[in-house]
Amino acid sequence: MIQIECPFCGKRDQSEFSYGREGQITFPALNADENSWYDAVFLRKNTYGRQIETWQHTHGCRSWLLVERDTVTHKIFSVKLAHTDWQKQIKKTT
């Protein structure tokens, strides 16, 4: 079974996590044109091999992670928090 090393919780079975999407996707501004929203919502690179993707530790600390994984061998190269700038983000919104 795939195991993912959560930065908070340590190495856990894949069944504790849910797969999100390709990590390079960033959502455009709300008033961006329809084409950039179309790209972000509907189109996928669908890489054969090494890719960065998001996973959520749903049945653990619930953080979103950026995982670098080979989609053919399932080997994982790195795991880090997706929102490293969360403190900055919170300041911005409050």
Place this chain on the structure above:
Amino acid sequence: MALQVTRFSAWNVLKNGFIGQSGWSRQWRDPEPKSKYDIVIVGGGLHGLATAYYLAKNFNLKNIAVVEKGWIGGGNAGRNTTIVRSNYMLKGNREFYEHSLKLWENLSHDLNYNVMFSQSSHITLYHTPSALDSAARRYNIMRQTGSDAEIWSRTKLEKKIPHLNYAKNARFPIYGSLVQKRAGTARHDAVAWGYARAADKLGVDIIQKCEVTAIDRKGQKINSLQTNRGKISAKKIALAVAGNTSRLWHLANLGNLPIESHKLQAFVTEPLKPLLDQVVVFGVGGAHFYISQSDKGGLVFGGDIDWYKSYAQRGNLPIVQDVAESAISLMPCLGRVKLLRHWSGIVDMSMDGSFFMCKTPIDNLYLNAGWNYGGFKASPASGWYFADLIANDRPSEIIKNHDLERFKRGHYIDESGAGPDTKLHG
């Protein structure tokens, strides 16, 4: 060069019984690839082979090749759980799948090859009165498209399928079911071989161990395909590579697609005496499970996709556990049956769970993809309409909304209403 293929008939079976089965010929040729074809179909799965057959048969076209990187039927064609049904609800899908079912009904005769299509009924179980109401809505829509549908009560089910779990204290007691009697299963390998043999007979070159490794594109046109068996040029090129669609798309430098590759597992048990006549589907409370019994006696079943993107043709344990749990809760009598094999295939999951059969940004490239976990049943109609698209260079009315641009138009064909997340359409 044409090969004399012995026809299958009662007479030939009898005759060969007397001559030690020595009168059978090779079933199809093994030609070297030519350097030029009118039409090259990439992918020797069911859809590629069926397309070649109908191009030759319905449009009398010659000079066609199917190129397959492995062996025909080695992809999802030979890995699926072989369920054939037409209980779709949305416009476009329902006419398409009903046409497919009609083609299945005569396929063995048409191909002169026994595909062992057995219309043993497809039973979708429901567990609450409201779920059965929504099944009745689907029933009405199916009947309007000319498909058959019945609602069976729990009492009738108990008589017809005695081994299901009818316990009153089951976590999800069975309440009733939607039944399609014309649905059932077929032998997947036979479908691949039958189409290959029939297409070959009409002059199609079926070229195995021939992988497309590069695409020579000049602006709006593809000139040739680079393969491990040399360069092949073609006037028209058609992709039918299921889980590998994005890879070919990138080879042609066409950017991203509304498709993600996921893996779907299937399971078969040791052979048993006849236990289950129908295909039974159980889907409630997060479970998703379908089961039938093969002619050899093994119980064939499957569940959800593995929930994360993957090109590995092997499954992961959480789904093995999920599927085993569903099996036991639906048919407790399976508790001590041994699992014989399990495997997985790479399915081309689309953003709305429906397929793509369309022209592309390249003038002479045609796309057949996005079959999710359900393209086996589609094979005959897929070949039929894809051949029509390639031959006439325009989609027929039925599939005109199954194009790549539909999301831009807001025209989703989303049977389950799950939204634009491929894994939710499993």
